[in-house]
Amino acid sequence: MSKPQIVKYKMPESQKDMPLGPSSEAGVIIEPNAGWRVMKPIIDNSKCVMCLKCWILCPDGVIDREKGTLEIDYNFCKGCGICSYECPQKAITMVKEGKQYD
Amino acid sequence: MIKMKDLTDKEYLYGHKACPGCGMGIVGRLATKVLGEKTIIALPASCMSTVTTQYPQMNYSVPSMTMAFPGTGAVLSGMSAGLKSLGVKDVNVIGFAGDGGTADIGIQALSGAVERGDDFIYVCYDNEAYMNTGIQRSGMTPYGATTTTTPSGTASIGEKHFKKNMFEIMIAHRIPYAATACSSYTTDFMNKIEKAKNIKGPAYIHVMAPCPTGWGFPSELTVEIGKMIVECGLWYLAEYENGKVKMNLVPKTLKPVKDYLMAQKRFKHLKDEDIKAIEEHRDSEWELIRENWMK
Numbered sequence: 001m002s003k004p005q006i007v008k009y010k011m012p013e014s015q016k017d018m019p020l021g022p023s024s025e026a027g028v029i030i031e032p033n034a035g036w037r038v039m040k041p042i043i044d045n046s047k048c049v050m051c052l053k054c055w056i057l058c059p060d061g062v063i064d065r066e067k068g069t070l071e072i073d074y075n076f077c078k079g080c081g082i083c084s085y086e087c088p089q090k091a092i093t094m095v096k097e098g099k100q101y102d
Numbered sequence: 103m104i105k106m107k108d109l110t111d112k113e114y115l116y117g118h119k120a121c122p123g124c125g126m127g128i129v130g131r132l133a134t135k136v137l138g139e140k141t142i143i144a145l146p147a148s149c150m151s152t153v154t155t156q157y158p159q160m161n162y163s164v165p166s167m168t169m170a171f172p173g174t175g176a177v178l179s180g181m182s183a184g185l186k187s188l189g190v191k192d193v194n195v196i197g198f199a200g201d202g203g204t205a206d207i208g209i210q211a212l213s214g215a216v217e218r219g220d221d222f223i224y225v226c227y228d229n230e231a232y233m234n235t236g237i238q239r240s241g242m243t244p245y246g247a248t249t250t251t252t253p254s255g256t257a258s259i260g261e262k263h264f265k266k267n268m269f270e271i272m273i274a275h276r277i278p279y280a281a282t283a284c285s286s287y288t289t290d291f292m293n294k295i296e297k298a299k300n301i302k303g304p305a306y307i308h309v310m311a312p313c314p315t316g317w318g319f320p321s322e323l324t325v326e327i328g329k330m331i332v333e334c335g336l337w338y339l340a341e342y343e344n345g346k347v348k349m350n351l352v353p354k355t356l357k358p359v360k361d362y363l364m365a366q367k368r369f370k371h372l373k374d375e376d377i378k379a380i381e382e383h384r385d386s387e388w389e390l391i392r393e394n395w396m397k
């Protein structure tokens with residue numbers, strides 16, 4: 001999956017480490033958003049016809065199409081449910097977080 | 103024309119902190135996908151800057167600058183002048199401002215920048231209130247909506263005024279390119295970004311971006327709500343170019359506004375006569391559209 005990755009970030013320990021002015025490098029992600037999720041989308045690849053509706057509509061861009069089948073980056077999926085609601089094939093189901101699934 | 107298969111797999115906006123199901127997230131993500139790496143972004147105080155620049159996180163992987171609430175137009179002018187003086191020709195300059203930052207406090211800077219004819223893309227994502235500060239009304243808040251500064255109750259219907267029309271205000275500037283869009287109509291929106299990119303001079307895109315938190319609907323309905331507002335005619339997809347307006351989508355018959363309104367908490371208090379007033383206003387607006395732009 002070639003989605004942007006979380007980087008290790010060393011928080012400034014003293015004023016010397018602080019950047020000059022309120023600035024930061026572009027493209028720095030230091031933590032996942034997975035903890036926001038109450039419901040988790042599960043894609044049934046056997047039902048998916050790769051219309052890519054979910055891929056284009058995801059506000060967080062967490063659906064990956066590069067392997068020819070869809071995969072979700074659960075580090076950053078917030079579980080909004082748009083993908084599941086919009087899928088014309090009903091290939092994505094929302095399940096409650098916090099249980100074990102095979 | 104944008105084709106899904108030609109779109110890059112790269113994400114230039116990722117890991118941001120917008121609420122689940124935020125329409126603005128779709129706008130920022132797809133616009134930068136179309137524009138690509140050679141892009142610099144101006145962000146006024148708004149949800150967009152709040153959720154993408156929480157130190158030390160920077161969720162746009164292209165350079166972005168956060169500035170004061172009214173300053174988008176001025177900063178876009180500055181960015182475009184800076185690139186010009188450096189002789190840089192292949193970099194896109196884009197700003198994402200909220201409806202408050204555009205139609206209220208930022209309208210002077212925007213008007214000036216458009217008047218000067220600087221080369222930039224201005225995207226106003228319209229969530230119809232000041233959302234990141236806690237749902238206060240703006241000049242774009244629609245009639246009848248409850249916000250924290252226009253609460254509905256026995257003495258008030260909520261927001262008392264109809265929406266300001268920024269598209270027509272931009273047309274009055276004789277801007278090279280202006281468009282309206284909606285985050286649910288992704289191909290239409292991306293085509294408009296692509297057009298704006300290739301236009302010399304200023305381009306303005308006003309994109310409706312439903313906000314589950316501020317409008318009061320479940321997060322999975324963002325795209326559905328965006329479709330409903332266009333289908334019932336309270337929003338429309340159009341573009342202005344070479345002195346002419348083209349309607350991109352004209353519903354055969356406009357659906358009743360009631361279904362759209364009642365799907366959201368901010369309109370739940372409206373009575374049948376209020377809904378009728380909204381429908382009448384919609385009809386008068388469409389009469390003008392047909393009169394002025396569709397003949």
Ligand SMILES: Cc1ncc(C[n+]2csc(CCOP(=O)(O)OP(=O)(O)O)c2C)c(N)n1
Nearest residue numbers: 147148149171200201202203231232233234
């Ligand atoms: C001069 C000034 N007044 C007030 C504020 C506080 N403030 C920051 S963002 C904002 C509202 C932004 O609303 P909008 O432009 O619609 O963007 P949204 O948050 O809805 O995305 C306000 C009032 C400010 N930053 N500067």
Ligand code: SF4
Nearest residue numbers: 120121124149233313
């Ligand atoms: S308040 Fe609305 S516009 Fe702002 S991040 Fe949340 S859903 Fe998006």
Ligand SMILES: [Mg+2]
Nearest residue numbers: 200201231233
């Ligand atoms: Mg707003």
